[in-house]
Amino acid sequence: MTQPLLQLNDLAKRFPVRDALGRKAGAVHAVDGVSLSVAEGETLAIVGESGCGKSTLGRLMLNLITPDAGTVRFAGDDLTKLSSSALRARRRDMQLIFQDPFASLDPRMTVEQAVAEPLRLHRIVPRSEERARVADLLSRVGLRPELARRWPHEFSGGQRQRIAIARALASQPKLIVGDEPVSALDVSVQAQVVNLLSDLIRDLGLTFVMISHDLGVVRHIADRVAVMYLGRIVELGPADQVLSAPKHPYTRALLAAVPGHGTKAPPIEGDVPSPISPPPGCRFHTRCQHAEALCRVTTPELTAAPHAVACHLDGRLPPPAPRPDRLAGGERLRRLQSFFRAPGPQPGVPQ
Amino acid sequence: MSATAIPIGESPTRRAVKRFLRHRLAVFGLIIVVAFILVAIFAPLIAPYDPLQTSWTRIRRPPSWAHWMGTDENGRDVLSRVIWGARASMMAGVVSVLGAMILGVPLGLLAGLAGGWVDAVISRIADAMLSVPFLILAIALAAFLGPALENAMLAIAITASPVFARLSRGMALEAKSTDWVEAARALGNPAWRIAFVHVLPNIIPPLLVQATLAIAEAIIAEAALSFLGLGMQPPNPSWGSMLNSSQRFLTQAPWLSIFPGVTIMVVVLAFNLMGDGLRDALDPRAEKT
Numbered sequence: 001m002t003q004p005l006l007q008l009n010d011l012a013k014r015f016p017v018r019d020a021l022g023r024k025a026g027a028v029h030a031v032d033g034v035s036l037s038v039a040e041g042e043t044l045a046i047v048g049e050s051g052c053g054k055s056t057l058g059r060l061m062l063n064l065i066t067p068d069a070g071t072v073r074f075a076g077d078d079l080t081k082l083s084s085s086a087l088r089a090r091r092r093d094m095q096l097i098f099q100d101p102f103a104s105l106d107p108r109m110t111v112e113q114a115v116a117e118p119l120r121l122h123r124i125v126p127r128s129e130e131r132a133r134v135a136d137l138l139s140r141v142g143l144r145p146e147l148a149r150r151w152p153h154e155f156s157g158g159q160r161q162r163i164a165i166a167r168a169l170a171s172q173p174k175l176i177v178g179d180e181p182v183s184a185l186d187v188s189v190q191a192q193v194v195n196l197l198s199d200l201i202r203d204l205g206l207t208f209v210m211i212s213h214d215l216g217v218v219r220h221i222a223d224r225v226a227v228m229y230l231g232r233i234v235e236l237g238p239a240d241q242v243l244s245a246p247k248h249p250y251t252r253a254l255l256a257a258v259p260g261h262g263t264k265a266p267p268i269e270g271d272v273p274s275p276i277s278p279p280p281g282c283r284f285h286t287r288c289q290h291a292e293a294l295c296r297v298t299t300p301e302l303t304a305a306p307h308a309v310a311c312h313l314d315g316r317l318p319p320p321a322p323r324p325d326r327l328a329g330g331e332r333l334r335r336l337q338s339f340f341r342a343p344g345p346q347p348g349v350p351q
Numbered sequence: 352m353s354a355t356a357i358p359i360g361e362s363p364t365r366r367a368v369k370r371f372l373r374h375r376l377a378v379f380g381l382i383i384v385v386a387f388i389l390v391a392i393f394a395p396l397i398a399p400y401d402p403l404q405t406s407w408t409r410i411r412r413p414p415s416w417a418h419w420m421g422t423d424e425n426g427r428d429v430l431s432r433v434i435w436g437a438r439a440s441m442m443a444g445v446v447s448v449l450g451a452m453i454l455g456v457p458l459g460l461l462a463g464l465a466g467g468w469v470d471a472v473i474s475r476i477a478d479a480m481l482s483v484p485f486l487i488l489a490i491a492l493a494a495f496l497g498p499a500l501e502n503a504m505l506a507i508a509i510t511a512s513p514v515f516a517r518l519s520r521g522m523a524l525e526a527k528s529t530d531w532v533e534a535a536r537a538l539g540n541p542a543w544r545i546a547f548v549h550v551l552p553n554i555i556p557p558l559l560v561q562a563t564l565a566i567a568e569a570i571i572a573e574a575a576l577s578f579l580g581l582g583m584q585p586p587n588p589s590w591g592s593m594l595n596s597s598q599r600f601l602t603q604a605p606w607l608s609i610f611p612g613v614t615i616m617v618v619v620l621a622f623n624l625m626g627d628g629l630r631d632a633l634d635p636r637a638e639k640t
Binding site for chain 1: 360361362363529530531533534535536537538539540541544549552553
C-alpha cells in the first residue's frame, strides 16, 4: 500500500477554560487521541453532532491550529514541525472550504482578486495569464466569468460558495477539507453544490475530507466515513458499510435520527456530556442502552481496519432494528439533484 | 436587470459615497472643508495684501471695503492673515493626523493580530497616554520639542496616535476571529499580507471617520499651541497666534479676535459634520444588505 496523503497520529487538542478571575479552570477536550489516515484520491467524511470536535479536527489537519499532542503528516512532512514559511508554501497543496459563504470571502475583494490571490501567493501562473485562469476557474464551478469584477455582497449564498470553491481550487491542491460546505445553504442549492463537489472530486482526482452532520450528503459523496463522538472516533470504515451496517450504538442512533426514516427507533437519551470533563471509560456509556460495567471503566480502542469500531460490545451487540435499505433522503436527494444537474456551466443570476 | 448585460460590480466604496452624498449636512461640511483647503493652497493668489506688511498709518482699523476684516495692531490686513493662517491650520490638521495614523495604525494592527505580550505592551502604553488629557500632553511635548510649527505638528501627531492604535487594535481583534481572515491564512498569506492587504482595507471606514474628527481636534490643538506661543512663530500668521495677540484689544478692536475665532469654529464644525456623515455612510450594519 502506498503512503497515505494525510496521516494523523494520536492527535489531541484542548482549549483551556478560564474562570471569572482568569485562572485555568479546566479544558475542553475538543479532539482527544484521534488517529486517521486519508489515502490519495479518496473522499473521507467525518460525521458527528455539533460540538464533537469535527471542525477542530478539520483545522488540525491543515495545521491552522496547532495540536497539543500528536503529529499531522501531510505527504510525508510533519506539518507541526515545519517552519512558518515552509508551512505557508505547503498550503498550496491543501485548502479549506468554510461553512458560511457569507463570512469566508473578504468583503473588500472582488471575485477576481479573491480567486487570483492563491495564484499570486504561490506563483501558479504569470500575471499575464491570471485573468484567463480566473475565468477558467469560475466557469469550472459554474459561474459566468463576466462576474469576476463584482463584489461578494452582490452574490447569493450558493454563488458565494462556488466562489469559495473556485478559490480553493486555484492553487491546484492535493487535499481539500470542506467544513460543512453545504449546510448553510438552501436545500435546492445544497444539491447543486454537492453535485459540483462530487463532479470536481471525480474530474480532478481530489482528495477530499468532508466534515458534515448531514448523512444524506455524506452517503452521496463519501468513500469512507469516520464517526466522531466527544473528540474521539468511534467508528471508521467504508461508507456503505458504516451507513448500512453500523457497528457502534452511537452510529446506529445517528442513523435512526435521520428524519423520514421508516421505523421509529428510540431516540438516545439525554445530552452530550460536557467535553470539559468527559465521562471515564467509553465516552458514550452515559447514553448507551447497551452499556456494561466494563464500558464505565475502560476506554475501548478502535478495532482493525477496514471497518473499525471502538466498542467493547463489538460483535455481541444485538442486530439493529430492521430498517429500509435506503437511507432516508438518499433517493429523494438524488431525484432532487437530477433536477438541478446542468450539462455545462450554469449562468449565475445577477441580483 | 437583464441577465445579458452584466455591469462591473458596485464596490463597497462607491456605495458608501452614494450614501454620503444623500447626507445634506455632511455634504455642506465637505464643501466648506474643500473650500478651506483651496484657500490654503492658493493663499498667495487670493490674499488681497501681504500678510506681513505692516503700516503705521492704518493701525487697528475696523472692517471696511479696503480691509474686509479690518487691520491689526501693526496695520496688517486681517483677512490676508486669516487666509495665510489657513495654511498653518490645515497643514497642522492634516499632516499631524496623517502622522498619528502612520504611527498608531500599524502598532494597533500588530497588537490586535499578534496578541500576547506584544498586545499587552502596546495597549498599556496607549492607555497611559490616553489617561493624560490630550491638550496637556500636546503642550508638554511641544514645550519639550521647542516652539515651532513642525514641532507642534509632531507633538499633536504623537498625542493623537494612541486613539488610532486602540481603534485599529479593536477592529483587528474583531477581524481576526472572522472566517475570511482564517481563509487568508489557509491560503498561505504571510502575516504582513493579512494585516495590510486583508485587515487594513476592511478597517479603513472607522479610521476615516476617526481621522476627520481628529483633524478637527488637531486644528484646535494647533490653535491652542500657537496661542500659547508653541506653534507658528510671529510674525507668520496662524489663527491661534492671531487670537493671542488680539486679546489685549478685545474691547477696543473686537474684529481682531472675532474673525480668526469664527474661522476656527467654522472649520472645526465643518470637519465634525463631515465626520458624522461619513460615520453614517460607512456604517457596517448598512454595509451588509
